[in-house]
Every structure is written in structure tokens, then in C-alpha cells.
Amino acid sequence: MSLRELVVLGTSSAVPTRRRNHNGYLLMWDGEGFLFDPGEGTQRQMVLAGLSAHDITWICLTHMHGDHCLGVPGVVQRIARDKVPHTVTATFPASGETYWRRLRHAAVFGDTDVIAERPLSGPVAELRAGELTLTARLLSHPVEAYGYRVQEPEGRRMLPERLEARGVRGPLVGRLQREGAVVAPDGSTVTLEECSEPRPGQSMAFIMDTRECEGIAPLAEGADLLVIESTFLSPEAALAEQYGHLTAAQAGRIAAEAGVRHLVLTHFSERYDVNDEPRFLAEAAASYSGPITLAHDLDRIRVPRRAR
Structure with missing residues (x-):
């Protein structure tokens, strides 16, 4: 059975709190493990979540502010200590490569050669992760930042009634899926297009520190799961704009306009406490009518089933 699940390791912004660790999100997707923005304490949060360094195949940094990258040294050293055998691809803004080097070699340890670096430059970059596409787009923050x-x-989704009408049964169905056409028992040729319909691929978008900008929409468009910062509430909208962040209201509007299927709010300023959480949900829900999760540390959130 395929596993497509987001494990939330931390949900605070610049300053961790008693209830919220610095950022950290591990997207488990059919054997790939995308670790987004490992902030300080990520290694310990992974232990608490029952995760292993072996689960990581990608380290994806949106930008080089500390709450999004200070966990890199511990994560890399754990990958080395646990002798992870597979390649772990690290993506980060090319403009922050100096900081990446400092984090990558922050302490004395027995190093590993499995880390493959892929610095990002330009407005858009596309990378392959097996059969998946990982797209990075430039956002708007005081330092260069990318969303993913x-x-x-x-x-293709097979249509049983059409298969039956053409007499395609049993092993012939598998051959039709693999080869695109088969000869039916009556001698006629049956094509895959005749007995199936397009099935959209699933998607997840990860949008951290940014003010509203043109890079957001193509990342979020039709996403099954949108994980997006909502650092502030609307009374602090001017502050959000100044520091390159979003409010919960803006996050909800972005999700609604993009046709997102499940919205996850995270990256909360330390100025707010548990009593403010209903306000974040209410602001987002004013525009977005779909399911909303206000993320907490160690939450596990399934990617919604494929849209029909």
C-alpha cells in the first residue's frame, strides 16, 4: 500500500515556543521522503515522530533564515552516523550556498558522500524525484526564497463497463494498461483510450515565508494538499507585508482561488498562543470552504485520495 503522508515536525516561526518547535515537515510519498525546512530541533522531533534518517531522500530548503535551516547540521550528521546508503538530494537557493556550506560542515563528524547538492537559481526550477516532479518557484521575502x-x-483510470463491453477481462486488462492496446477475444483491437479516462496526478504544495506574489498561484493550483505559512492574523497585515509573510486570511484566499483540496496552516508567530488558534481557522475559512488543518507538532496528515 502506498503511503502519502505529511509528518509535521515543527510549526513555529522565528522563535520556538513551549508547544511549537521550529519548522520541519517530512512528506512521505511512496518511498520518497521530502524533508522541508528542517529548523533547530528537527532531529529530536523525528525521533519523537518515530522517523529515521533512512526515511529522507530529499532535503528542501525554501531559504536560509535560521528557523528554516538550523536543523541541517543534525540531520546531515544523523544521515552519516546511521550510514544511510541512498542519495539524499539537497536543494536550496544558490544565493545562500555560503550558508549551506557552513551548515553542512558545522561540526566535526564522520562525513557521508550521499548528499547531492542542487542549488536553485532563476524564477523556476524543475527536478526529478523518481516518477515525481519537484518544482521550485521564486517567492517574495527579504532574502531569496522558493516554494515547492x-x-x-x-x-489513466480504467472504466469497467467499457472493458466488459469489449470483452477485455483478466490478464488482458493488465496488458492493456502496460502496452496501450490489446486484441480482444472477438479479434478486434481495443485501445487504452477507449476503456479509460485521464486520472489527475496527486500534488502537494509547500509555501513558506512570502508575501503575496505571482509565484504562489502556479505552485498552489489544484493542489491536493497545500501547506502554507500563516504567520500573522489580519490585524498585523501591515507587519506581514513588511516582513514578507502571509496572514491566515490571505492563506485562505490563496487556497480558495487555487482550488486546493485540503489546506494546512502553519509557521505561527510566537506572539500568538493556543487561545488564538480559532481566529486563524476563522480567518482562513472566511474565503476557503474546504477542510482546514491548523498544524501542530507531530501531526500526521494524509494527502487526500485522488480526485475523480
Whole structure:
């Protein structure tokens, strides 16, 4: 059975709180493990979540502010200590490469050669992760920052009534899926297009520190799961704009306009406490009518089933 699940390791912004660790999000997707923005304490949060360094195949940094990257040294050293055998690809803004080097070699340890670096430059970058596409797009923050989208390729959904009408049964169905055409028992040729319809690939978008900008929409468009910062509430909208962040109201509007299927709010300023959480949900829900999760540390959130 495939596993497509987001494990939330931390949900605070610049300053951790008693209830919220610095950022950290591990997207488990059919054997790939995308670790987004490992902030300070990520290694310990992974232990608490029952995760292993072996689960990580990608380290994806949106930008080089501390709450999004100070966990890199511990994570890399754990990958080395646990002798992870597979390649772990690290993506980060090319403009922050100096900081990446400092984090990558922050202490004395027995190093590993499995880390493959892929610095990001330009407005858009596309990378391959097996059959998945990882797209990075430039956002708007005081330092160079990227958002990410994980996209599964489009597939086909078989239509049983059409298969039956053409006499395609049993092993012939598998051959039709693999080869695109088969000869039916009556001698006619049956094509895959005749007995199936397009099935959209699943997608997840990860949008951290940014004010509203043109890079957001293509990342979020039609995403099954949108994980997005909502650092502030609307009374602090001017502050959000000044520091390159979003409010919960803006996050809800972005999700609604993009046709997102499940919205996850995170990256909360330390100025707010548990009593403010209903306000974040209410602001987002004013525009977005779909399911909303206000993320907490160690939450596990399934990617919604494929849209029909």
C-alpha cells in the first residue's frame, strides 16, 4: 500500500515556543521522503515522530533564515552516523550556498558522500524525484526564497463497463494498461483510450515565508494538499507585508482561488498562543470552504485520495 503522508515536525516561526518547535515537515510519498525546512530541533522531533534518517531522500530548503535551516547540521550528521546508503538530494537557493556550506560542515563528524547538492537559481526550477516532479518557484521575502510543489504524473483510470463491453477481462486488462492496446477475444483491437479516462496526478504544495506574489498561484493550483505559512492574523497585515509573510486570511484566499483540496496552516508567530488558534481557522475559512488543518507538532496528515 502506498503511503502519502505529511509528518509535521515543527510549526513555529522565528522563535520556538513551549508547544511549537521550529519548522520541519517530512512528506512521505511512496518511498520518497521530502524533508522541508528542517529548523533547530528537527532531529529530536523525528525521533519523537518515530522517523529515521533512512526515511529522507530529499532535503528542501525554501531559504536560509535560521528557523528554516538550523536543523541541517543534525540531520546531515544523523544521515552519516546511521550510514544511510541512498542519495539524499539537497536543494536550496544558490544565493545562500555560503550558508549551506557552513551548515553542512558545522561540526566535526564522520562525513557521508550521499548528499547531492542542487542549488536553485532563476524564477523556476524543475527536478526529478523518481516518477515525481519537484518544482521550485521564486517567492517574495527579504532574502531569496522558493516554494515547492511535488507533482505525480497524470495517469489513466480504467472504466469497467467499457472493458466488459469489449470483452477485455483478466490478464488482458493488465496488458492493456502496460502496452496501450490489446486484441480482444472477438479479434478486434481495443485501445487504452477507449476503456479509460485521464486520472489527475496527486500534488502537494509547500509555501513558506512570502508575501503575496505571482509565484504562489502556479505552485498552489489544484493542489491536493497545500501547506502554507500563516504567520500573522489580519490585524498585523501591515507587519506581514513588511516582513514578507502571509496572514491566515490571505492563506485562505490563496487556497480558495487555487482550488486546493485540503489546506494546512502553519509557521505561527510566537506572539500568538493556543487561545488564538480559532481566529486563524476563522480567518482562513472566511474565503476557503474546504477542510482546514491548523498544524501542530507531530501531526500526521494524509494527502487526500485522488480526485475523480
